[in-house]
Amino acid sequence: MLKKILKVTLKVVGLLVLAVALAYAYISINVSSRMNKVYAVNAATLDLPKDKTILGNGKRLYTIKGCADCHGADLGGKVVFDDPAVGRITSANLTSGKGGLPANYEVKDWVRALRHGIGQDSKPLLVMPSHDIYKLSDNDMAAIIAYCRSQKPVDRDLPDIEIRPVGKVLTALDKIPMLSAEMIDHNYKAPAEMLPEISPAYGEYLAVACTGCHHENLKGGESPVPGGKSVPDITASGAVGKWSESQFVNTLRTGVRPNGVKLSSEMPWQMTKGYNDTEIKALYAYLKSKK
Ligand code: HEC
Ligand code: HEC
Known part of the structure; x- marks a missing residue:
């Protein structure tokens, strides 16, 4: 009797292991085909400004659009995220130094990355949040690119990106923004x-x-972010709906809410701190208008 139960149990366990292995194989193939998809986008080039005030605006945009958070203030890139189960994400070295962008990286390659989330090889960039960036006006886009291209070379070789099993499963379930190229309207006219x-x-x-x-x-x-805090509603139906304009401005500048509760570091208020009055007040006007 005991032997029989053992046999059945072993069979069930065996089948389960097989099912999990098959599911994982399926996920792996699905994710790798999405990561290796070749996109035929038409990345236009842009005329880059040379004057100093525009480069200054590019520098400000580099910070307030979050580029510095991932690529560093020196543009040399870094390991953004490393977890033994999820994977290791390294942002690119955006300079012309050792380990940086190739010598033939042209303005249209920048546009392809920022407007489409696609690399020079026509395959999707991983984790690079172009879906948050692609709607920037031509002027703002040109200013950021001109600023980046005017910076000093930084010699920094970064380890390769590695997506590990949990990262693949989360990608397959669309739980993490791995493939920005899939979230972009590639025909959008900025x-x-x-x-x-x-x-x-x-x-x-x-x-x-x-x-x-x-x-x-x-x-x-x-x-x-895998395992991150859930993110609040910031439209009129959330807390922002009850805040005055000056309370909103204050929160995005100081990282402390009107009720005294600090924003966790997952909310990039160091970035919004750099927004000017017009920008923060415009955000408030829009969020309040959104039911
Ligand atoms: C959440 C982190 C993150 C933010 C924010 C971010 N990037 Fe990236 N970026 C990455 C990662 C990761 C890669 C590497 C993607 C890859 O190699 O597949 C990348 C790649 C790039 C590339 C392509 C380099 C190449 O090798 O083709 C460019 C250009 C770039 N980023 C510019 C920017 C600019 C400009 C901004 C701000 C507007 C920005 N990034 C914001 C993470 C980020
Ligand atoms: C990288 C992710 C990230 C980005 C980008 C981001 N936020 Fe947040 N935000 C968060 C998280 C996480 C919280 C919750 C923080 C906490 O619980 O302490 C938050 C909280 C807030 C709050 C407080 C809301 C409340 O109910 O208390 C406001 C307001 C806010 N964000 C506005 C913005 C605005 C405006 C932008 C764009 C300019 C923005 N956030 C961009 C992650 C983000």
């Missing part, structure tokens, strides 16, 4: 220029930078 003004329209333009974490509709939900 405005040539956006005039800075305190208006919901300008706020909407800026709020694209918040959608990567607060979700497309800004109503919050699951964190984009």
